[in-house]
Amino acid sequence: MKITDPKARGMLAAEYVLGTLWGGARARFELWLRSDPGLRREVAHWQQRLEPLSATLEEVTPDPSVWAAIQRDIAPPARAPAPAPERGGWWQNLAFWRGFSLATASLAAVLFGYVALTPADHSGFPGEAMVVVMADPQTSAPAMTVAWMPGDPGRPKLRVKVIGHQTMEPDTAWELWMVPAPGQSPRSLGLITTHETQTVDVPAELRAALDAAAGLAMSVEPKGGSPTGQPTGPVLYSGQCVKI
Amino acid sequence: MDGIDDLMARCTLRDQRAFAELYQRTSGRLLAVALRIVRRRDWAEDILQESFVSIWHHAPEFDRVRSAPMTWMTTIVRNRALDWVRRPRHETAEEDLDGLAETWVDEGPGPLDRLTSEAGGRALAHCLGELPGQQRQSIALAYLHGLSHSELADHLDQPLGTIKTWIRRGLEKLRGCVDAIETGGRAT
Numbered sequence: 001m002k003i004t005d006p007k008a009r010g011m012l013a014a015e016y017v018l019g020t021l022w023g024g025a026r027a028r029f030e031l032w033l034r035s036d037p038g039l040r041r042e043v044a045h046w047q048q049r050l051e052p053l054s055a056t057l058e059e060v061t062p063d064p065s066v067w068a069a070i071q072r073d074i075a076p077p078a079r080a081p082a083p084a085p086e087r088g089g090w091w092q093n094l095a096f097w098r099g100f101s102l103a104t105a106s107l108a109a110v111l112f113g114y115v116a117l118t119p120a121d122h123s124g125f126p127g128e129a130m131v132v133v134m135a136d137p138q139t140s141a142p143a144m145t146v147a148w149m150p151g152d153p154g155r156p157k158l159r160v161k162v163i164g165h166q167t168m169e170p171d172t173a174w175e176l177w178m179v180p181a182p183g184q185s186p187r188s189l190g191l192i193t194t195h196e197t198q199t200v201d202v203p204a205e206l207r208a209a210l211d212a213a214a215g216l217a218m219s220v221e222p223k224g225g226s227p228t229g230q231p232t233g234p235v236l237y238s239g240q241c242v243k244i
Numbered sequence: 245m246d247g248i249d250d251l252m253a254r255c256t257l258r259d260q261r262a263f264a265e266l267y268q269r270t271s272g273r274l275l276a277v278a279l280r281i282v283r284r285r286d287w288a289e290d291i292l293q294e295s296f297v298s299i300w301h302h303a304p305e306f307d308r309v310r311s312a313p314m315t316w317m318t319t320i321v322r323n324r325a326l327d328w329v330r331r332p333r334h335e336t337a338e339e340d341l342d343g344l345a346e347t348w349v350d351e352g353p354g355p356l357d358r359l360t361s362e363a364g365g366r367a368l369a370h371c372l373g374e375l376p377g378q379q380r381q382s383i384a385l386a387y388l389h390g391l392s393h394s395e396l397a398d399h400l401d402q403p404l405g406t407i408k409t410w411i412r413r414g415l416e417k418l419r420g421c422v423d424a425i426e427t428g429g430r431a432t
Contacts, residue, residue, distance in 0.1 A: 014415040018386045019326050020393055044310050049422045051315040052365035053387050056355035059272030060279055066289050067267060073297045074263075 003032065010042060017046035090235055091217075092183050129244050132216045134237035143237045144218065146176070148202075150211040150243065158189065158200040166194045168220075175221045176200065177231055178213045179238075186217065191225050215240045252313040255303040263300055270314065271296070274321045281325035281390035291328060295321045312364075326390050348381040355384070371421035379414030382407060 003009050015021040016029050033039055128151070134144040145161045160176070168174060174193070177186035187209065190200050202210060217238035219231040226232050248269065254262030271292060278295075279288040299317055306316055348355065359369035372380050382400070385391050393411070397404045 010419070011412060011415065014419070015411070018383065018411070018415065019322070019390050020386050020396075020411060022330060022392050041310075046419075047315050047319050048311060048364065049368065049418065050387055051312075051318050052359055052368045053384065054273060054277050054318050055365055056358045056384075057273065057276035057280060057388065060275045060288075062271050062275045062289055062292055066271070066293050067264075069293050070267070070296045070300075073293070074260075074300045 009039060013039060013042035014046050017043055017050060090231070091179055091186050130211065130241055131244055132239045132241050134216060134218060134239035136237055144239075146216055146239075148210070152207075155204045156202040156207050156210055158202060160192055160198045160200055162192075162194055162196055162198075165196075168194050171223045172233070173221045173223055173225050174236070175219055175225050175231070177217045177219060178206065178210055179215045179217060180209050180212070181214050186231055188226065188229065189216070191221075192218070213241050248313045249308065252303065252306060252308070255300065256306060258304075263303075266299075267296060270317060273314075274317060277318055277321050277388075278325045280388050281322065282328050287328060288325070291321060291324045295324055322390075329390055348377075348384040367422050367425040368418075370425065371418050374421060375414050375417060379410045379417075382410045383414045383418070386411065 003012065012021065012029055016026065021029055033043065128149070130148050130150045132146045133142045134146065135141060136143045143163055143166070145163070147159045148156050158176075173191050176189040176192050178189050179186050187206060189202050189206070189210075192198060192200060215238060217231070217235050219226075219235045220233040221227075221231070222233075248266070251262045251266040251269070255266060274295065275288055275292050278291040279285065282288050282291065295317070298320055306313065311319075356369045356373055359365035359372075372383070375383075378400070382396055385396060385399070391399065393404055393407050396402075396411075397407045400407065402410075
């Protein structure tokens with residue numbers, strides 16, 4: 001059944017909004033509403049006309065628990081857990097360190113090739129240099145290199161190269177970590193981009209630890225970086241520090 | 245409510261801070277709306293919670309051309325509250341409505357005064373003021389307290405048919421009056 005008489009339609013819409021249309025009549029009206037844009041406009045007009053009545057009520061402040069419950073309900077579903085975060089994380093995982101050393105060993109040749117074949121880079125290092133070749137654990141292929149001059153006073157400048165044209169997932173960040181020694185918690189060196197060459201300024205107080213670090217790792221974090229100060233996302237690349 | 249438009253626009257872009265501010269600005273009024281209808285604080289707060297979760301999820305579909313944000317949010321809260329009191333075997337909360345009936349039937353200062361602070365409210369206040377007291381009272385009690393025709397008949401001690409007539413005539417006059425003001429306001 002359809003209601004066609006404009007006056008009847010207007011009155012049904014009014015009583016629907018007012019709240020006096022009850023039971024089966026209300027349910028039928030809601031069915032008509034779905035397929036009748038004109039009726040929906042009529043209802044919207046009545047909502048607009050009557051809504052100011054709500055302003056006559058004294059406001060009632062809700063209990064703080066209501067907002068807490070709303071926040072809980074609208075929170076995005078928890079992300080897939082990072083590998084064993086509750087027990088410290090990947091840096092305490094023996095398998096990670098084993099893979100870490102293996103990858104590094106297999107990259108020794110690459111490392112020397114890289115240094116020898118890039119005289120421009122080498123010219124920036126009058127003395128010793130620290131070099132880390134970070135490999136993709138899936139393929140063992142080098143994916144990133146990081147180099148800096150150890151022992152210099154002031155803020156260490158990391159020269160970062162991202163190999164190949166890599167892309168970052170939207171709303172994520174790449175965070176570079178220094179791993180002081182096997183089993184110790186990583187310390188953030190800052191966020192990096194996918195640019196092929198870039199420089200990362202490290203706080204001066206990390207200098208000593210950086211020069212003595214066992215390795216570096218890069219993890220995928222939420223936009224803006226790790227919310228906890230420790231890696232929370234998967235490690236894309238990692239490598240051991242080598243002095244040359 | 246100035247600024248609510250902007251907050252709602254930001255909510256459609258999933259801005260949680262804007263949503264928190266929207267809640268802060270409007271939850272007092274919306275809880276009052278739910279509380280008047282269901283008449284129990286814990287039920288009203290449950291409805292408020294569900295409504296705001298729904299407001300967050302449906303914000304991207306909100307169409308500001310078709311309705312003002314406050315109207316849209318009030319509709320969500322009222323519909324949930326009305327569904328609540330109409331569900332079968334509904335446990336009712338007792339509240340004394342006697343005093344409230346009088347405030348709407350009298351002329352002069354009363355709840356209508358509080359309407360004049362908002363643009364849409366001024367037209368409604370003026371037009372409600374033009375209605376005979378019993379029509380004004382029936383409409384206000386139905387809208388704010390979610391009373392049905394028969395509840396109004398019991399409460400106002402009138403035959404059901406009389407209540408239906410009051411409401412219908414009152415709504416017809418209200419529509420003509422409010423639309424005339426709004427059309428006139430737009431023309432000037």
